[in-house]
Amino acid sequence: MTTTLTTTTLAGVAVQVNEEGFFEDPKVWTPAMAEEMAKADGLDALNEQHWTVLNFMRKEFFEKGTGPTVRVLGKTSGVSVKDLYLLFPKGPAKMAARLAGIPKPKGCI
Amino acid sequence: MTKRIVILGGGTGGTLTANRLHRHFRHHGSQHQPVEITVVDQDDHHVYQPGLLFVPFGLANHSEIVRPRQAQLHRDIEFVQDLIDHVDIHADTVYLQGGRELPYDVLVVATGAILAFDETEGLTGPGWNEKVFTFYDVAGATGLAAALDNFEGGKLVVNVVDMPIKCPVAPLEFCFLADWYFTDRGIRDKVEISYATPLDGAFTKPVASAALASLLEEKGIHLVTEFNTGEVAMNDDGAGGKLIGYDGREVPFDLAVVVPMHSGADYVGRSEGLGDDLNFVPTDKRTLQATAKSNIFSLGDATNVPASKAGSVTHFEGEVLVDNIIRFLDHEELDSAYDGHANCFIETGFGKALLIDFNYDTEPLPGHFPAAVGMPLLKESRMNHLGKLMFQWVYWHALLQGRDIPGIGADMPSRGKEQPTPPSTRTTQGASA
Structure with missing residues (x-):
């Protein structure tokens, strides 16, 4: 897969993302950036459950090197798969990973 | 002192590992002679899983694709038929539901995936x-x-x-x-x-x-x-x-x-420290040593390595895994040799098939396998279909016995593959879709 990076401005900071909008460097992410991306995705605001998932995904990424799949999220994040789809209607693993500033989960081989 | 190798699972990975280890220690000996090999499985039905695809279309039946597990193992390998209760990785012991305890020096987890x-x-x-x-x-x-x-x-x-x-x-x-x-x-x-x-x-x-x-x-x-x-x-x-x-x-x-959905075997979930959230065994993708403990190895569908869950992967992993178990017993450094090689025939109907060959770093590409002259890659052909059919014989008679198969080795061959674009302009993005 060819990766083209572009620079976008989130919460006043220049950030490099790939063509699907995933962060090149998860360390530059801030919660304010997630809020801004969520608005662009059509979510009014990120609620407590959204933050539970986003924080969980970042923790998993920094511990394991990849974000969890939806199925693992459903088993371990404390939010059911059905609710995950309500929270992140564009597909929880991908959308939540993007909002959390981590790479697309490597779930599919 | 006798070294005990316990292999959980008598499918593709467990069987070929047991037979390869047995052959090695019989022919070459070890600093740790003698070695006892035990294989555990819950039943005695070894299914040739690639054959399942043909059953719905009347192109294969039950009796052709199922054989006794024990019959695929060398007679000097002990076969235990029982359910696994759990593994205590601190006590280096497997506990079976029938009450038997199997202490081990080396454990191999080869219990595959279950359908959830x-x-x-x-x-x-x-x-x-x-x-x-x-x-x-x-x-x-x-x-x-x-x-x-x-x-x-x-x-x-x-x-x-x-x-x-x-x-x-x-x-x-x-x-x-x-x-x-x-x-x-x-x-x-x-x-x-x-x-x-x-x-x-x-x-x-x-x-x-x-x-x-x-x-x-x-x-x-x-x-x-x-x-x-x-x-x-x-x-x-x-x-x-x-x-x-x-x-x-x-x-x-x-x-x-x-x-x-697929998961690892249930007992993995009951064995503290052995598996991940889906009961697959976190395993080093190059050495096939489990991350849980240095004397535990895993291969095939049971692991979490980022390779396809496929018989060819298990076969190629088996060669590296056996070598590393021998190294481990001899206190030598493990070889990071497994490159993620997978090789799959894809039946496309009307007596034809595609062949794909790839590893961790190289995606399936067009060309020929194993070299410039060979089976066509990513292209329908009758030869590939015949290859797929012939493979069943190879499986029962060479692969499970742990014999080397000419032209099909653990390392992915690069000769014969056509690069889609010059590598300098491409960035690989891990294994994601």
């Missing part, structure tokens, strides 16, 4: 094994054969619920064979075939995904992507039903062929 039917709402509810089937086990594949025989037209849906699954190409092969089967029966124009996948394309790797998507289109098979099955629901009349995606999309069917 219960994780999908409604999958095994009304309509199960009547209108909704899987071909991923012998009973399902056999039941599906009868259902296909009686199918006179309508909507056939082939669905992968979630990755990872065993043999990610098998559901595509099922679509291609169904197209052939209904064409042969003269009712292809009465059957709508759809393939609903959670992936964003026909397959995980870009070049192969595009080639397989074109084949689906040529054969008039409708591709539904990024479909995450949340529920299987039957209509009130019981004549058909629909797959309901978590995003609200619906795929109606008269006959559904579902590949359920």
Whole structure:
């Protein structure tokens, strides 16, 4: 897969993302950036459950090197798969990973 | 002092590992002679899993693809038939449900993947094994054969619920064979075939995904992507039903062929520190040593390594794993030799097949295998189909016995592969789709 990076401005900071909008460097992410991306995705605001998932995904990424799949999220994040789809209607693993500033989960081989 | 090697699972990985280890220690000895090898499995039915694909179409039957496990093992290898209760990785002991305890110096986890039917709402509810089937086990594949025989037209849906699954190409092969089967029966124009996948394309790797998507289109098979099955629901009349995606999309069917979610074996979940959230065993993708403890190794469908869950992967891993177990017993450094090599025939119907060959770093590419002159890669051919059929003989008579198969080794051959674009302009993005 060819990766083209572009620079976008989130919460006043220049950030490099790939063509699907995933962060090149998860360390530059801030919660304010997630809020801004969520608005662009059509979510009014990120609620407590959204933050539970986003924080969980970042923790998993920094511990394991990849974000969890939806199925693992459903088993371990404390939010059911059905609710995950309500929270992140564009597909929880991908959308939540993007909002959390981590790479697309490597779930599919 | 006797060294005890306990191998959990008498499938492809467990059997070839046991036989390879046995041959090594018989011929070469070890600083640690003698070595005792024990294989544990819950039953004595070794299924040639690639054969399951052919059963629904009447091209293979139960008796051809199932043989006793014990008969595939050298007679000096102990075979224990029992359920595994758990492994205590601190006590280096396996506890069996029958009460026996198996202490080990080296443990090999080769218990594969199980089908997690219960994780999908409604999958095994009304309509199960009547209108909704899987071909991923012998009973399902056999039941599906009868259902296909009686199918006179309508909507056939082939669905992968979630990755990872065993043999990610098998559901595509099922679509291609169904197209052939209904064409042969003269009712292809009465059957709508759809393939609903959670992936964003026909397959995980870009070049192969595009080639397989074109084949689906040529054969008039409708591709539904990024479909995450949340529920299987039957209509009130019981004549058909629909797959309901978590995003609200619906795929109606008269006959559904579902590949359920996969997990590692249940006992892995009961063995503290051994598995991950899905009961797969976290394993070093190059050495095949488990991260849980240095005397535990794992291969095949049981691991979490980012390679396909496929027999060829298990076969190639086996060569590296056996070498590393010997190194471990000899207190030598492990060899980071496994490159992720996978080699899969893809049946495309009408007596033809594709062949794909790839590893962690190289996606399936066109060309020839194993060298510039050889079987065509990513291209339909009769030779590939014959290769797939012949492989069953190779499996029972050479692969399980742990014999080296000429031309098919652990390292992926690069000769004969066509690079799609110069590597300097491409960035690989891990193993994601």
